[in-house]
Amino acid sequence: MTEASKPPPPASSPETIPSVAARLAFYQRAGGVITPLLTAVVAFFIAGLVILVTTHKNPLSTYRAIFDGTGLNWFFHVGSHSIGLPFSDSRVWFPWDTGSAAAMNLQQTLIVVTPLILTGLAVAFAFRCGLFNIGGNGQYTVGAVVAVQFGIWFAGLPGPLHVLLAMAAATVAGAMWAGIAGLLKATVGAHEVITTIMLNWIALWIASYLVGFGGPMQDPRQISAPVTRQIAESAKLKIFWGNALLQGLHIGIVIAIFALFVYWIVLNRTTLGYEVKAVGFNPEAARYGGISVARNYFLAMAISGAFAGLAGAIDILGWEFNLDLTEVQSVQIGFIGIAVALLGRNTAVGVFLSAILFGALLTGTSTRNLDPTIFKPELAGNLTRIIQGLVVLFVGADLIILYLWQARRKLPFARKADQR
Amino acid sequence: MIARAEGFEPRTVLARITSPRMVGIVGIALGVIAFWLALPPVTVRSAPAPIALGILAVAAGIWAFARGERHVGGGAAVAGVVGIVGALVTMQSTTANLKDVFVWSALAAATLRYATPLTFAAIGGMFSERSGVVNIGLEGMMLMGAFFGAWGADKTGSWVGGLAFGIAAGGALALVHAVFSIHLRADQIVSGTAVNFLALGITGYIYNDVYGNNGTPNDLPAIPDVNIGFLDSIPPHALGNFLDGAFGSLNLMIWIALALLPVSYVVMFRTAVGLRIRSVGEHPRAADTVGISVYGTRYAAVTLSGMLAAMGGVFLSLGFVNSFTENMTAGRGFIALAALIFGGWRPFGAFAACVLFGFSSALAQRLPDLSTSESAAWPVLFQTLPYVLTLIAVAGIIGRSIPPAAVGRPYKKQ
Numbered sequence: 074m075t076e077a078s079k080p081p082p083p084a085s086s087p088e089t090i091p092s093v094a095a096r097l098a099f100y101q102r103a104g105g106v107i108t109p110l111l112t113a114v115v116a117f118f119i120a121g122l123v124i125l126v127t128t129h130k131n132p133l134s135t136y137r138a139i140f141d142g143t144g145l146n147w148f149f150h151v152g153s154h155s156i157g158l159p160f161s162d163s164r165v166w167f168p169w170d171t172g173s174a175a176a177m178n179l180q181q182t183l184i185v186v187t188p189l190i191l192t193g194l195a196v197a198f199a200f201r202c203g204l205f206n207i208g209g210n211g212q213y214t215v216g217a218v219v220a221v222q223f224g225i226w227f228a229g230l231p232g233p234l235h236v237l238l239a240m241a242a243a244t245v246a247g248a249m250w251a252g253i254a255g256l257l258k259a260t261v262g263a264h265e266v267i268t269t270i271m272l273n274w275i276a277l278w279i280a281s282y283l284v285g286f287g288g289p290m291q292d293p294r295q296i297s298a299p300v301t302r303q304i305a306e307s308a309k310l311k312i313f314w315g316n317a318l319l320q321g322l323h324i325g326i327v328i329a330i331f332a333l334f335v336y337w338i339v340l341n342r343t344t345l346g347y348e349v350k351a352v353g354f355n356p357e358a359a360r361y362g363g364i365s366v367a368r369n370y371f372l373a374m375a376i377s378g379a380f381a382g383l384a385g386a387i388d389i390l391g392w393e394f395n396l397d398l399t400e401v402q403s404v405q406i407g408f409i410g411i412a413v414a415l416l417g418r419n420t421a422v423g424v425f426l427s428a429i430l431f432g433a434l435l436t437g438t439s440t441r442n443l444d445p446t447i448f449k450p451e452l453a454g455n456l457t458r459i460i461q462g463l464v465v466l467f468v469g470a471d472l473i474i475l476y477l478w479q480a481r482r483k484l485p486f487a488r489k490a491d492q493r
Numbered sequence: 494m495i496a497r498a499e500g501f502e503p504r505t506v507l508a509r510i511t512s513p514r515m516v517g518i519v520g521i522a523l524g525v526i527a528f529w530l531a532l533p534p535v536t537v538r539s540a541p542a543p544i545a546l547g548i549l550a551v552a553a554g555i556w557a558f559a560r561g562e563r564h565v566g567g568g569a570a571v572a573g574v575v576g577i578v579g580a581l582v583t584m585q586s587t588t589a590n591l592k593d594v595f596v597w598s599a600l601a602a603a604t605l606r607y608a609t610p611l612t613f614a615a616i617g618g619m620f621s622e623r624s625g626v627v628n629i630g631l632e633g634m635m636l637m638g639a640f641f642g643a644w645g646a647d648k649t650g651s652w653v654g655g656l657a658f659g660i661a662a663g664g665a666l667a668l669v670h671a672v673f674s675i676h677l678r679a680d681q682i683v684s685g686t687a688v689n690f691l692a693l694g695i696t697g698y699i700y701n702d703v704y705g706n707n708g709t710p711n712d713l714p715a716i717p718d719v720n721i722g723f724l725d726s727i728p729p730h731a732l733g734n735f736l737d738g739a740f741g742s743l744n745l746m747i748w749i750a751l752a753l754l755p756v757s758y759v760v761m762f763r764t765a766v767g768l769r770i771r772s773v774g775e776h777p778r779a780a781d782t783v784g785i786s787v788y789g790t791r792y793a794a795v796t797l798s799g800m801l802a803a804m805g806g807v808f809l810s811l812g813f814v815n816s817f818t819e820n821m822t823a824g825r826g827f828i829a830l831a832a833l834i835f836g837g838w839r840p841f842g843a844f845a846a847c848v849l850f851g852f853s854s855a856l857a858q859r860l861p862d863l864s865t866s867e868s869a870a871w872p873v874l875f876q877t878l879p880y881v882l883t884l885i886a887v888a889g890i891i892g893r894s895i896p897p898a899a900v901g902r903p904y905k906k907q
Contacts, residue, residue: 127702205682253884263887266629266682267834270827271880271887278876287870411686451705455697462690465683466673 109416109423109468113430116463120456128448135448142442143433144178171314178442180315180322184392186432188213190329191384192410193428194336195251195377197419199265201340202373203353204258208251208269209407211276212378215250216243216385218280221396222290224304224389235307240328240386247382248375250276255374259367265374273407280401292395299398310391323391330425332380337421339376349373381407409435412461415468434460513557517565520553524572531580538584547577571885575878582871598738600855605739605747606813607858608844608851610635610805610822612750614829615836615843616757617801621667622838623761624794625774625899629685630670632826633692634799637662638806640696643709643817652714652811659807660800666692667799668792675791678903689826697819709816716812718742746808753801758840770794774897777904787904802826831883838896850879 121132128135140146147169156167170176192209199206223239230238254272257263283290285299292302315321340346351359352369360366384406389396409431416430417423436442438453509515527546530537537543550573558566614631621628638659645658670688674681700709725737761767772780773790781787805825810817828850836842857875 123698127698207682207686257884257888261888263884267831267887268884271831271884274824274827274880275877275884278873278880281876282870282873285870285873288873289870291870408686408690412690415683449701451701452698455694455701458690458694458697460694462687462692462694464687465690466669466679466687468683 109418109427112464112467113416115467116460119463120460123456123459124448127452130448138444138447139434139437139453141175141437142178142439142444143182143437144175144180145182145433147173147175147179150175177315177319178436181320181439181442182429182433182436183322183326184320185435186428187325187329187391188384188388188406189409189413189428189432190424191332191380191387192406193413193417193424194332194421195379195381195384195407196410196414197417197424198336198340198349198380199373199377200414200419201346201353202349202369203356204255204265204370204373204377206251206254206269206374206377206381207266207407207411208254208272208378209381209410210404211269211273211407212247212250212381213385213388213407214273214276214280214401214404216247216382217389217393217396217401218283218290218385219243219246219382220386220389221301221304224308224394225302228305228307230307232307232311235305236310236390239304239308239390240383243386243389244379244383247385248379251378251381252371252375255371255378258374259370265370277402277404280396281398284396284401285398290396301395301397303395304390308390309394310387320392323387325387325391328383328387332383333421333425336380336424345372381410409461412465416464431457431461513560513562514565516553517557517562517569520550520557520569521565521572523547523553524550524569524574524576527573527576528579528583531583537580540581540584543580544577547573547580549573550576567885571882575882582874596738598735600852600859601735601739602743603855603859604848604851605743606851607854608847609744609747609750610809610813610825611829611832611847611850612753612844613746613805613808614802614826615833615847616753616840617798617805618830618833619757619761619798619838619840619843620770620794620801621798622833622900623774623897624770624791625777625897625902625904626671626674626791626795627681627685627901628667628670628795628798629682629830630666630688630692630826631798631802631829632822632824633685633689634663634666634802635806635809635822635826635829636692636696636820637666637799638803639810639821640700640806640817642803642807643713643810644699644703646714646811647710650714652716655714655811656716656804656807659803659810663803663806664796664800667796667802670799671792671795674903675788675795678905681901681903693820696817700817700819704817708818709810711816713811713815715815716745716808718744719748744808744812746804746812749804750808754840754844761840771897774899777899777902781904781906787906791904802829805829828879831879831886834896835883835886846882849882853878 117136121136124130124132124135150170150173151168152170154167154170155164156171157164192213195209195212196206220239220243223242224235227235227238250272251269254263254265254268257268258265282288284301285291288299290301292298292300294302310323310325312321312323338346340350348359348364348369349372351362351364352366352373356366359369388406393400413424413427413431416427417425434457438450438457440450443450443453523546527543527550529535530543530546551570552573554566554569554571554573556566557569560566614635617634618628618631640659641662642655642659644655646652646655649655649658666688669691670681670684673679673684673687720742721737721740724741725733727733727736759767761770769780769785769790773785773787773794777787780790806822809821809825814821829847832846832850833843835846836844853875857872
């Protein structure tokens with residue numbers, strides 16, 4: 074081992090284990106953008122083997138079918154089309170056909186990408202503080218429930234105000250829900266993984282109670298269905314691309330991209346972000362430097378929950394409009410957020426790209442978009458989960474990268490490059 | 494001598510009765526009574542009595558807590574709150590319904606049924622965590638057991654084959670977790686999360702590929718029940734009836750789970766093997782120094798944990814509902830983890846927590862089924878009880894659960 078020849082760094086004893094944030098910082102140095110790409114490629118390769126073995130079909134053509142269902146092929150169909158300018162009736166030339174079937178698929182993909190960006194950010198922000206927020210599901214659920222309730226109340230308000238109010242309430246609710254875990258971590262040191270998992274289930278069952286048969290939020294006009302009333306028209310997000318009746322793309326994607334900017338600015342341009350990252354790298358050193366570790370644990374969890382709560386609100390106000398029991402009990406978006414954040418290396422750009430990858434996978438493998446004669450959508454949906462699992466598994470194993478990195482350094486040309 | 498003489502004075506006797514510990518214990522009892530009053534056969538229908546008792550319990554708890562009795566005091570406060578909530582929730586149901594639900598023997602049997610998968614997984618988790626490897630992947634390992642148990646039983650035509658298949662699959666998944674968290678020193682929680690994703694995907698994929706929309710066949714060979722005939726002849730008649738109803742025809746796996754408790758206790762705390770596992774989890778460097786293979790022990794413990802969790806899964810699919818559905822474990826692995834923490838990483842403590850969690854599941858399941866009242870939604874809230882209690886437990890209000898010292902830390906050989 075090459076490590077044995079080097080003296081250990083004086084600051085850490087051999088028993089000190091680097092925090093998750095420190096490890097992730099290490100990846101950045103070790104592989105940059107190559108390793109996440111490699112991780113994704115390996116995961117897709119293994120999944121391709123699964124396709125080959127079980128269906129005896131060409132994995133590439135199967136992937137192609139999934140890809141065509143995602144709508145991302147829209148970008149490759151360049152032609153001469155026109156697009157309406159915002160706030161006017163005039164149309165100008167545009168290289169892509171905004172009304173094609175692929176465009177509709179792309180709208181669906183982007184609708185899924187929106188909450189994935191936000192739950193990805195929820196996991197990523199906590200990660201930067203050295204916390205593992207597994208509670209995205211619960212925070213999302215709390216946000217969704219609050220958004221439904223606020224969307225039903227205040228029906229008389231003007232549109233933008235109503236939307237803002239509902240989103241703000243859901244964001245605060247998500248922050249408070251995650252804040253419980255943050256508070257427990259900060260005050261008594263309860264491990265956030267355990268507390269956020271518990272909070273997930275508490276949120277799930279409380280929401281099931283509220284929405285379910287006889288629950289206070291169940292629609293009184295539909296006694297036979299466990300579903301809430303629809304939110305008021307004024308609370309619905311504006312649709313800016315596609316047909317409103319066919320679930321066009323709402324402005325939630327813009328909000329999500331704005332959240333990416335907020336995430337980047339908070340982490341890289343504010344004192345709060347500096348402190349959060351310092352605590353993430355090494356809580357002891359941060360405490361020695363005069364940073365309140367407890368305060369940052371709480372704040373990081375709360376902000377992280379705010380992102381997830383906002384995700385729940387946007388799904389409700391953007392396209393779901395109400396909440397039913399099955400939806401409450403089958404929320405997965407928080408867990409996929411873990412894969413999004415890990416593959417995206419907890420950076421804003423990375424989260425954006427990996428949210429598109431996973432969002433596209435989810436849409437491309439849905440029953441509506443995948444031709445069952447090529448690949449059964451039920452199988453494809455589970456293949457997506459396998460890919461998620463493999464991605465998280467490989468991302469977690471930095472030693473593979475470490476070995477590769479050290480092997481690279483042993484090569485003569487690489488050593489020369491390092492010396493320069 | 495003087496102290497003993499003083500012991501007979503009335504003032505010291507009074508002091509002993511009003512000691513924080515005694516007050517706390519009385520508080521716990523009051524909390525339990527508050528709940529009990531609302532249940533058959535007493536079935537109080539008015540709120541003030543349980544609320545008053547519950548508040549008394551909370552007050553006693555806080556009083557004791559403030560005087561240093563954190564375990565008992567916190568326990569009394571929680572018991573008071575749970576008592577009030579439980580009583581109020583129960584009052585939402587009709588008396589007739591309560592009489593149906595609270596057939597205590599049937600409730601005991603249902604509690605054991607719900608507790609068994611949790612017990613297997615919690616004991617499995619104990620081996621893994623005592624050896625220093627966090628096992629968030631219990632959920633996935635259970636799911637592997639549930640599916641491959643059903644599949645194996647279908648293929649081999651016997652439940653024994655199913656059990657073997659399930660255990661092998663759970664062990665294999667645990668091995669993946671072990672390789673990544675021990676040799677590759679991945680973050681154990683990330684690795685466990687990944688393993689859960691994988692299990693969900695793998696079982697869902699094969700299930701859809703093999704069975705599709707038809708579901709698992711109806712004639713899956715089930716794990717048999719153990720019928721004990723003589724129980725109802727035990728005098729007095731009421732006791733015999735209760736024992737027969739509760740234990741007369743339990744599934745074989747439930748008995749295996751019960752037998753596993755003393756076995757795992759002895760292995761973990763009374764044998765050299767257990768000492769090795771615990772030392773590796775408490776201080777791997779020291780264990781390594783005296784010649785214990787840290788990696789070997791951890792591999793064995795994690796794999797065993799996966800096999801045990803898978804047994805819980807096999808019970809779910811072959812002993813409980815006799816079919817497999819996607820994601821049928823529905824978070825039971827996480828509850829088992831909670832039970833393990835709640836029970837202080839000990840078999841009987843974990844089992845007690847499993848029984849408590851099983852009881853709340855059984856209540857939540859049975860109350861709405863038979864209820865005809867308007868507010869039938871209430872009992873669903875019983876489902877939150879395990880998680881709330883676990884939150885309270887990890888928050889250290891009922892005494893802090895102290896994990897093995899090296900849990901979650903990868904070990905690097907020197």
